[in-house]
Amino acid sequence: MTATTGTTTLRAGGTAPPRLPRAALLALAAAGFLAIVTETIPAGLLPQLAAGLSVSQSAAGQLVSLYAVGSVVAAVPLVAATRRTNRKKVLLVAVLGLLVFNAVTAVAPWYPLILAARFLAGTAAALVWGVLAGYARRLVAPSQQGRALAVSGIGQPIALAVGVPLGTLAGSLVDWRWVIAAISLAAALLSIWIAAVVPDVPGRLSGTPEPLxxxxxxxxxxxxxxxxxxxxxxxxxxxxxxxxxxxxxxxxxxxxxxxxxxxxxxxxxxxxxxxxxxxxxxxxxxxxxxxxxxxxxxxxxxxxxxxxxxxxxxxxxxxxxxxxxxxxxxxxxxxxxxxxxxxxxxxxxxxxxxxxxxxxxxxxxxxxxxxxxxxxxxxxxxxxxxxxxxxxxxxxxxxxx
Known part of the structure; x- marks a missing residue:
């Protein structure tokens, strides 16, 4: 026999865990979606990128490589540097970084500047991934942490299954710069979503950071x-x-x-x-x-x-x-x-x-x-x-x- 009160289902012998904060977790999932789409979209636009930038397709492929390099280089130092900062502020800064660097990629006239923007976009993505798991876990009860990570991680396979193919299709219909600009607009909308529905979670304020x-x-x-x-x-x-x-x-x-x-x-x-x-x-x-x-x-x-x-x-x-x-x-x-x-x-x-x-x-x-x-x-x-x-x-x- 059960009865429902608020967000908790009461059962004989105990209380079920609170419901997952799905809106907040899905906002985190959307941040992962955005990072994956930003990383992989050039792979679906290689012919257009090469023609538009007057470079070879192998050179255009370096837009993916520089993004990955930025993520590898930045993950450890950025997460360490932001350890004590409010998690919501860190995530918003990372998403706004994707907004800015995608915007630069969309409007920059020079290939070297676009490479630099892609590297910096990779560093912003590293910050997204660096805080996402810990943030999701701290929004729920300990017994729900694995499920919370699964919900917050669903953006990754969706990006691979839907986001990149749709972006590739869009690139065949409009100039590639509009596709990248649309990703930048999505980042702006996501920052509003995060600000509205994701709870504040403080950084780690106590204790000396443990050496890595x-x-x-x-x-x-x-x-x-x-x-x-x-x-x-x-x-x-x-x-x-x-x-x-x-x-x-x-x-x-x-x-x-x-x-x-x-x-x-x-x-x-x-x-x-x-x-x-x-x-x-x-x-x-x-x-x-x-x-x-x-x-x-x-x-x-x-x-x-x-x-x-x-x-x-x-x-x-x-x-x-x-x-x-x-x-x-x-x-x-x-x-x-x-x-x-x-x-x-x-x-x-x-x-x-x-x-x-x-x-x-x-x-x-x-x-x-x-x-x-x-x-x-x-x-x-x-x-x-x-x-x-x-x-x-x-x-x-x-x-x-």
């Missing part, structure tokens, strides 16, 4: 970071080189990317439903799905339907990866979550870049496309071994709240 080297060696932190490196690297080998992987099948590239994006959304929703009750099992299950998909993609002769299923399984498995890894990291880091998160952002971006480097090296060595999937499978197995071996980093059962 001490945060990294806290029990379980290195195991989580290693698992993240291996898993994200495996994923990005597949994702960066999905075109050659699908070339031997009858599954179209655009269809494969759409299937992956939709499946990722399903994956993060499923993760949010179970992560707080069984984080370790959720992580191992997701890794098993990615491993199974890698095995299938290593055999493109299976046919179009099995390959489509494999891409779906891969998307479901990896969709909740950031949420489950960040939850495990924050559980181990405690009050040092933001510092640990800054290292996670750096590791994540290095793994993204590493996917291109490792996959490129595999192909440059004369291997065929299925070798990429075998490499991803090997890395996924190593990640499973890390999780299995380190129960302290990934404890079984419900999260210790």
């Amino acid at each position: 080297r001490r945060v990294v060696v806290l029990p379980g932190i290195r195991a989580v970071l290693l698992a993240a490196l291996l898993w994200v690297l495996a994923h990005n080998i597949l994702y960066t080189y999905i075109a050659p992987l699908l070339a031997g099948t009858r599954l179209r590239l655009d269809t494969g990317l759409a299937v992956f994006g939709v499946a990722s959304i399903v994956g993060i929703v499923a993760t949010g439903a179970i992560i707080d009750r069984a984080l370790r099992a959720t992580l191992l299950g997701a890794l098993a799905l990615v491993g199974a998909a890698s095995l299938a993609l290593a055999n493109p002769g299976l046919g179009v339907l099995p390959v489509a299923v494999a891409v779906t399984v891969w998307g479901i498995g990896f969709g909740g990866a950031p949420a489950v890894l960040q939850t495990a990291l924050a559980d181990r880091a405690g009050e040092h979550t933001d510092a640990a998160q800054s290292v996670f952002v750096t590791v994540f971006n290095l793994a993204v870049a590493g996917g291109g480097l490792v996959g490129g090296s595999v192909l440059a060595a004369g291997a065929t496309a299925p070798a990429l999937a075998w490499t991803a499978l090997a890395l996924t197995i190593l990640a499973v071994l890390v999780v299995v071996a380190r129960k302290r980093a990934f404890p079984p059962g419900p999260r210790d709240t």
